[in-house]
Amino acid sequence: MSTTSLIKNRLPLAAQILAFLGLVFVVSWFLDIRALLQLFPDLPGIKFNSAVLLALTGICCWSWLSDKAVAVARILAALILATASLSLAQDFLQVNLGLDELIVEDGIGRAEGSPTPGRIPGMTAIIYLLFGSSLLLFTASRPRPFLGQILLHGISLLTFIALMGYLMKVPDFYTLSFLTGISPSIALIWFVFSLLLTLQHAHLGVTGLLIGDKKGSILARRLTPRIILALVAISFAWMQVQRLDLIQVDFGIALFALSILVVGLFLVWDAAAWLNRSDEKRVKAEHELLLAKQNLEKMVEIRNQELKGILDSAAVSIIATDKNGLIRHFSKGAERMLGYAADEVVGKAKPEQFHLPIEVQAKAAQMSRELGRPVQWHDVFTLYPLQGKVHSDEWNYLRKDGSTFPVQLNVSQIRSDNGKHLGFIGIATDITQLSSSRKELKDLLDKLESKNKQLLNFAHIISHNLRSPVITLDALVKFYKTEEEEGQKEELFGLVEQVIKNLLSSMEETIDILKVQEDTDQKIEAVSLAEVYEKTKTALIGKIREYAAEVQVDFGDMPTLHFSKSYLESVFLNLMSNALKYRHPDRPPLLSIRSGIDQGNPFLLFSDNGLGIDLKKHGGKVFGMNKTFHKNPDSKGVGLYLVKTQLESLGARISLESQVDEGTTFRVDFLADAAVR
Incomplete structure (x- = not known):
């Protein structure tokens, strides 16, 4: 995560800290803790109304930044704007509306003989006016974030001028000549907070310029702090020399201008050197990128040639089409199988011409029954691929000479890296030998099934036609051995002869059938x-x-x-x-x-x-x-x-x-x- 994003995520916390500081100053007024209200005895302190507005500002920003209650943020912003406007109106119109000491009497101001005790300093009021306006622009039903960002930049600029005034001891900088001076504590707080708040819309205004990743932004980030530091240092030194009356005014002005010129030239030289180094790196990077591109193109060409060689040498037919079904690739395997040259079909024909119409129509009817809706013949090969599936089936391909042969065809969709439909690819394998082997296997299975049935019949013949007479014959022989009367023996012997004749007849029938199977x-x-x-x-x-x-x-x-x-x-x-x-x-x-x-x-x-x-x-x-x-x-x-x-x-x-x-x-x-x- 970038530093900007990290700070942006912490803005609600910064708003809570601001609200806390405002409440501390408010409590300090009630408890009369002057050390917190006026850190520097000779400089303006924090007024009660200013402390209240600071606390309201923190609550307002927290409600807005955390999306807790944007409506509340809008109401508080309007209240801050109204209060600051009324306070400024008192200064411009020279009237007292009773706002300054409405809640707390300004004992510090009265002790110092202030003509308007308790009144928010004019520069501070302008800051709150700018803030209230900017937040209303940010939270409006039709937001104007760019204008709101410009107003925040205005706050940063005013507070920076005030801080420079305190640093250089120039009261006109923090009072704007005609207004009451802003407290250095409020100036510092608002300078830091206004800079942080601009990160909520970091791509807008000066903030967008300074934190961008383009060369102009990088150069701005490089030059801005250096220019500010150089001007502050030179101005501070010039002010000190002037106050000590070490040099004449004319010479001092000339020296100040010359110093700014020298520092400016140095900064320009440094920026130019940095740009030259960046340009050298860019040229080097572009050269390396060009070499990498050339090498990549060579590698791609080699891979394409290798792939083409593999596809052309494969014993399969590979036909690729565009999204309208027109052939755009016809492999060598397809040429060998179908008898067409690639030039005869690429860009001129569709794969349907290699199929038997009666087969395609029969397949369309079958798919219609399976799916429960009509399927047209021209959708047979593309219906499933368009759903992300592979259409795999056996077909008879039609050669140029009119002959046919069986193939196993797999059709799938061709997509780009972003999922865009580009066409279809069909890979067909000649299964003539497989079909012949299947037929032979089926014939063998049929014969095997027939043999199994015959074996069952033979088992029945043996168990029923032959086994029963043998058992009967065995029983008659036993009776014959135990029988003593001659008449009964002759009768039993006659039965034995009859059983033997039946047995011989059954054996002859069985032998005839066996002869048929074996012959x-x-x-x-x-x-x-x-x-x-x-x-x-x-x-x-x-x-x-x-x-x-x-x-x-x-x-x-x-x-x-x-x-x-x-x-x-x-x-x-x-x-x-x-x-x-x-x-x-x-x-x-x-x-x-x-x-x-x-x-x-x-x-x-x-x-x-x-x-x-x-x-x-x-x-x-x-x-x-x-x-x-x-x-x-x-x-x-x-x-x-x-x-x-x-x-x-x-x-x-x-x-x-x-x-x-x-x-x-x-x-x-x-x-x-x-x-x-």
């Missing part, structure tokens, strides 16, 4: 659907005739399919046999088989008019292992599970639609490359 090297070839159908029809011809079934076939849209022939035969056999097995008892079976291509993907449809399946009840179990939905003795729940497993092992999918008592339609969708073109 990943199926031969993919062009398979004629008509040939597969004919072979299946021959295998089922007995049942077809027995049930008077009608089969409608249409392979015109896709007669041939790239697939595993054995798996395709299994699909035809299981789905056609199911249509016959689960026929409706009230009508002959009708089976329709059709092939086609839907949006480039081949498919097969198997439709029947059989019993149908309640999908609301059994929809999630249709393709499960050992899942049956009709009371058919031949139902084992293996065929559809086997078909599904075979198809999915080669990337195909099977689904169904069904209505109870109306029939079922199975749809098999193959991969696009299975179509023969």
Whole structure:
């Protein structure tokens, strides 16, 4: 904290000290302590009214400086101004208004034969008048602090003249020739206090000139005390020489003038020397500053080149825009990725041209749903950065040649040191390899999930289809060993044979399924659907005739399919046999088989008019292992599970639609490359 600020903070304390001194003088009047009221017997003393005004001045300044009660300060200032004005009016108008001894009789003045005992000295009254006026200017509803500061300077000047008068023993200085002389104590108190009080508005008037940090202020602080001291010393010496009558008047005046001239020249020389030294320091500092600036510019240029090299060598695209979105930086990485030269886009294009419009619009719709308010497509990349966030998302960049590639794009806002918005910067990384790795990972996870499901099914097969017959077989063998009657033994042996047949059947089914899972090297070839159908029809011809079934076939849209022939035969056999097995008892079976291509993907449809399946009840179990939905003795729940497993092992999918008592339609969708073109 500066000395000026420190003193300014202590001004309320100075006002309290002033009020205390005034009260001391007031009490001294009541107690008749003349030593305090008149320190110098031959010089004016402190009048009672002057002591009262001094105490009021302290209270007034304390109320103003500490912001305790500015209104009270204004009232007291007006009272001080009025009292001082009335006292001065008595001197100028040669009247007695009864103010001088209104409270206390001036015994000292009467003893000295004063014509106006108790009256405030004229010069003292002027000081209080100036103070009251200045404080009213400071505390007015529309303050005039500069004028108030000038009035305080007037007080400092008057009290300085009075003090010089006492020092040099020139009464005209402290009485102003026509007024009653001011007390030296009051003059000293007011000289110090008026100087301190100007620090409340230290930037105004002479105070502002003396305490400023510019060269003029520094020079003023340097010269002012020296000039004052020199003039006081010379004047005091001249006065003493004149009083002792050591030299003639003319010679004394000439000597006084010459002394002032010599001292003035010395002070001018000293000021000029100081200014020259300051100027040399300034020139040196400017030279050093210029060198530092040049070095800094070189360092900045080097850092910019290094940064540009780093950015250009980075395997990322860096695109910076101005606040309107126009590209102003296009890195080498961006040139390599997008196929544009920087000259083609800088100052001419916006980053939106590197994006697919359909992706941007979809993102705008998504953000609108998330935020619950409309988001325009051109705000997609800047909405979050303008909120101080980073927009990070995956996009497909559009190259100059029209090809696309996936990137991870991070967009953030560019701000100046003072927080002003300058533009945006987008940093994009090519994630083609990452996307490919993600797809491979997803495929592996899908396969792993499929394998886990298969393992659960196999566990079910082992625990249910195989374990139960083995336990039953073990029990029958024990019964056979303990049974003595031959008839019962033969019956038990027959049961054992039946259990063994069931066990072998379950094992064969399990082996068939295991073969599907393990047989990943199926031969993919062009398979004629008509040939597969004919072979299946021959295998089922007995049942077809027995049930008077009608089969409608249409392979015109896709007669041939790239697939595993054995798996395709299994699909035809299981789905056609199911249509016959689960026929409706009230009508002959009708089976329709059709092939086609839907949006480039081949498919097969198997439709029947059989019993149908309640999908609301059994929809999630249709393709499960050992899942049956009709009371058919031949139902084992293996065929559809086997078909599904075979198809999915080669990337195909099977689904169904069904209505109870109306029939079922199975749809098999193959991969696009299975179509023969």
